[in-house]
Amino acid sequence: MPLIRLYLAPNILSSDEKKEVSIQLTDIYTSRGLPPFYVNIIFIETPPNCLFVGGEPQDKFVRICIEHIALHFPSDDRKRSYMKKLDSIIQPLFQSKGYQWEYHISETPRDLWKVQSIIPPPYQSLEERSWMTERRAIPY
Amino acid sequence: MPLIRLYLAPNILSSDEKKEVSIQLTDIYTSRGLPPFYVNIIFIETPPNCLFVGGEPQDKFVRICIEHIALHFPSDDRKRSYMKKLDSIIQPLFQSKGYQWEYHISETPRDLWKVQSIIPPPYQSLEERSWMTERRAIPY
Amino acid sequence: MPLIRLYLAPNILSSDEKKEVSIQLTDIYTSRGLPPFYVNIIFIETPPNCLFVGGEPQDKFVRICIEHIALHFPSDDRKRSYMKKLDSIIQPLFQSKGYQWEYHISETPRDLWKVQSIIPPPYQSLEERSWMTERRAIPY
Numbered sequence: 475m476p477l478i479r480l481y482l483a484p485n486i487l488s489s490d491e492k493k494e495v496s497i498q499l500t501d502i503y504t505s506r507g508l509p510p511f512y513v514n515i516i517f518i519e520t521p522p523n524c525l526f527v528g529g530e531p532q533d534k535f536v537r538i539c540i541e542h543i544a545l546h547f548p549s550d551d552r553k554r555s556y557m558k559k560l561d562s563i564i565q566p567l568f569q570s571k572g573y574q575w576e577y578h579i580s581e582t583p584r585d586l587w588k589v590q591s592i593i594p595p596p597y598q599s600l601e602e603r604s605w606m607t608e609r610r611a612i613p614y
Numbered sequence: 615m616p617l618i619r620l621y622l623a624p625n626i627l628s629s630d631e632k633k634e635v636s637i638q639l640t641d642i643y644t645s646r647g648l649p650p651f652y653v654n655i656i657f658i659e660t661p662p663n664c665l666f667v668g669g670e671p672q673d674k675f676v677r678i679c680i681e682h683i684a685l686h687f688p689s690d691d692r693k694r695s696y697m698k699k700l701d702s703i704i705q706p707l708f709q710s711k712g713y714q715w716e717y718h719i720s721e722t723p724r725d726l727w728k729v730q731s732i733i734p735p736p737y738q739s740l741e742e743r744s745w746m747t748e749r750r751a752i753p754y
Numbered sequence: 755m756p757l758i759r760l761y762l763a764p765n766i767l768s769s770d771e772k773k774e775v776s777i778q779l780t781d782i783y784t785s786r787g788l789p790p791f792y793v794n795i796i797f798i799e800t801p802p803n804c805l806f807v808g809g810e811p812q813d814k815f816v817r818i819c820i821e822h823i824a825l826h827f828p829s830d831d832r833k834r835s836y837m838k839k840l841d842s843i844i845q846p847l848f849q850s851k852g853y854q855w856e857y858h859i860s861e862t863p864r865d866l867w868k869v870q871s872i873i874p875p876p877y878q879s880l881e882e883r884s885w886m887t888e889r890r891a892i893p894y
Contacts, residue, residue, distance in 0.1 A: 477677065477718070481796050489663040489671075496666035510668035514677050514716065516621050517664040523769040524797040526776035528790035528889070531769075537757065537794050539821075541679075543718050553866060561871040574890075576794065578757070578823050579866035585693060586719035591701040609668070610714075617817065617858070629803040629811075636806035650808035654817050654856065656761050657804040681819075683858050726833060726859035731841040749808070750854075 475512040475544030475587070475594075476503055483533040484519040486573060492517055498563045502556070507598055509606040512544060512589070527574075536568055538577035545597060546581045615652040615684030615727070615734075616643055623673040624659040626713060632657055638703045642696070647738055649746040652684060652729070667714075676708055678717035685737060686721045755792040755824030755867070755874075756783055763813040764799040766853060772797055778843045782836070787878055789886040792824060792869070807854075816848055818857035825877060826861045 478499060487495070500513040523531050547553045560577070568575045587594065590611040595601030601614040618639060627635070640653040663671050687693045700717070708715045727734065730751040735741030741754040758779060767775070780793040803811050827833045840857070848855045867874065870891040875881030881894040 477679065492663055493666070493669070493671065497669035500666075500669040513666075513668055514675075515666040516660060516677065518658070518660070518798070519664065520796060520798070523772055524799065526773070526780075526793075526795040528793055529773070529777035529780040531773065535794075537796065539757065541718070541720075547866075550865070557866075557868060557871075561868070565871045574870060576869045577867070578821070578862055580720075580821075580860075580862040581866075582718055582720040585690070586687075586697075586721075587717070588697060588701070589716045590714060591697075591705045617819065632803055633806070633809070633811065637809035640806075640809040653806075653808055654815075655806040656800060656817065658798070658800070659804065681858070681860075720860075722858055722860040725830070726827075726837075726861075727857070728837060728841070729856045730854060731837075731845045 475508065475542065476514070477541040477543070478513070478515045479518055479539045480516070481518050481520055481525065481537040481539070482535070483525065484521070486534075486536065486571070487517070487567075491567070495563060495567060499560075502559050502563075506545065507602075507606075508544060509602065509609065511609060511611075512594075532574075534571075534573045536564075536573055536575040538564070538575065540577060540579040542579060542581045543584055543587045544594065546584075615648060615682065616654070617681040617683070618653070618655045619658055619679045620656070621658050621660055621665065621677040621679070622675070623665065624661070626674075626676065626711070627657070631707070635703060635707060639700075642699050642703075646685065647742075647746075648684060649742065649749065651749060651751075652734075672714075674711075674713045676704075676713055676715040678704070678715065680717060680719040682719060682721045683724055683727045684734065686724075755788065755822065756794070757821040757823070758793070758795045759798055759819045760796070761798050761800055761805065761817040761819070762815070763805065764801070766814075766816065766851070767797070767847075771847070775843060775847060779840075782839050782843075786825065787882075787886075788824060789882065789889065791889060791891075792874075812854075814851075814853045816844075816853055816855040818844070818855065820857060820859040822859060822861045823864055823867045824874065826864075 496515045503513050504510050527535050592611050636655045643653050644650050667675050732751050776795045780790050783793050784790050807815050872891050
């Protein structure tokens, strides 16, 4: 449900760092009760001269695009607290390396979404709980 | 109008399979009367350790992102029948290979869209029909 | 704020051309008073047999995806004038090379957006002006 794409220069993050940040980002969603496999994270590495900021090629920059599908923010408070959690993961990681970053989130319709061609069960339903414990999409 | 991006590991699909699935996906839209060249499909192959599901690197997974622009769903029935057609194409393809998949669709404004810098003609207009038969965008 | 992704075959544009078109696209936004570093442009080069138009592999095609976050169009007139400016940049570039192109724009929520983990200051505020003159995100 969240689809998170990170556009960045190659070698900004090691494989271990990618895995670590993926686990941390996934934890944001599982802590709200979502099955871990809902969280899809894609690192898209851009060759030199393919990422421009303000008209200049920039290889110390990470652009993060987040799409929320299963859960939309119910309030402004939740938006703020989500972004704070996000910041607590990415800010120390990129700031220590001298990189800049920017992110935005969009919300897309839950009823236009399937996992393994199955309509995911309602949030916090019994069926969703079984997807969580089985760690995969199962017909219901 | 539909922009379909498929994120997947390299070598999951051969060039022939990519072409075949592109033709099948395109047929969904031409069967609704849209010009075939409206359908843009991009396969984005992710190197190892660049695609994570549930915090784990995953190379047997396909994430499909679909954007609809020219036509929005007029009803819930149409949403369901569209997704069924989609499932009938991708489910046999990926299931037989032991891959997992997930997709979502979003709808974006038709009036913020151009083909060859031309505002596409209204749906089912005479001008659209001539785009269809000419198989290209022509000024009108 | 605008995130502009261009999907295209490798070698369609040289590094110099990418830089030149990035500067021209950035100018559209700075002429409306936005800090230049808000403009993120990513060229995503697709290998052969990875981009299909109408079910056919196509290597003389550029698909442009634009997301607007900081500023949404206040009127239909502004939509049209924006797209005209865009056309004046990309049409001569791609037409002269015999390429085809298509673009669409979507608008995403401003309150789900951060630069350097800072909520960007309101449009045309004093703080935004200092981001512009400093050419970076500064806490305020």
